[in-house]
Amino acid sequence: MSVNMRFRSRMRSLNAPAEPSKQREIAPPEAPSSTVCDDLPAAFRQAMRNISSTVYVITLSSEGRRWGLTATAVSSLSMEPPSILACINHRASIHAPLIESERFCLNALRCDQSQVASAFSSSGLGEDRFRAGRWVDFGGAPAICDAVANILCRRSMTTSFGSHTVLVGEVEAVRVDDQAPPLIYRQGTFG
Ligand SMILES: Cc1cc2nc3c(=O)[nH]c(=O)nc-3n(C[C@H](O)[C@H](O)[C@H](O)COP(=O)(O)O)c2cc1C
Numbered sequence: 001m002s003v004n005m006r007f008r009s010r011m012r013s014l015n016a017p018a019e020p021s022k023q024r025e026i027a028p029p030e031a032p033s034s035t036v037c038d039d040l041p042a043a044f045r046q047a048m049r050n051i052s053s054t055v056y057v058i059t060l061s062s063e064g065r066r067w068g069l070t071a072t073a074v075s076s077l078s079m080e081p082p083s084i085l086a087c088i089n090h091r092a093s094i095h096a097p098l099i100e101s102e103r104f105c106l107n108a109l110r111c112d113q114s115q116v117a118s119a120f121s122s123s124g125l126g127e128d129r130f131r132a133g134r135w136v137d138f139g140g141a142p143a144i145c146d147a148v149a150n151i152l153c154r155r156s157m158t159t160s161f162g163s164h165t166v167l168v169g170e171v172e173a174v175r176v177d178d179q180a181p182p183l184i185y186r187q188g189t190f191g
Contacts, residue, residue, distance in 0.1 A: 101155055
């Protein structure tokens with residue numbers, strides 16, 4: 001059969017009405033494998049545990065003392081002006097100095113800095129948290145060496161929602177390592 005004939009025969013079969021007996025049955029969509037939970041807070045927590053997050057340590061210096069906290073509730077906010085937001089629990093020890101501070105630093109940790117993330121989320125360690133990692137001053141705030149990025153911010157505004165303060169920072173200076181893979185948190189594990 002020539003190419004032309006094959007084409008014409010194909011066109012005929014496309015134009016012909018489908019015989020009812022040969023019509024394909026369309027299967028109903030499969031039920032999703034996920035479940036809807038009645039316990040909304042538990043379901044939300046579970047959903048958030050499943051979502052990978054980049055791990056940061058938020059730091060500041062105030063009256064000769066350093067403060068820091070591990071956080072994943074961090075997001076870029078705008079490019080005009082360059083700005084970020086972070087959500088900090090009212091009960092965190094850094095909360096009071098943070099909402100008073102002029103500047104703070106967001107340290108995006110590298111994949112091999114999970115010990116730092118653990119130290120800065122262990123209650124009661126205070127200044128001792130800074131024993132984990134190598135720290136330098138960056139425009140008045142502590143910055144960890146070998147991070148994916150150190151982002152120095154000027155506190156711009158804060159607002160409260162539920163248990164957390166939403167903090168907006170305008171970016172003043174950035175140190176970045178393009179090659180460094182970030183530390184990720186998912187399902188309660190650093191990786
Ligand atoms: C992976 C991870 C992410 C966290 N993210 C946040 C966060 O975004 N905001 C927050 O307020 N606390 C967050 N926390 C909890 C604080 O790091 C933790 O409660 C810390 O111990 C509180 O500091 P404090 O002991 O100085 O009060 C996170 C903890 C972990 C392990």
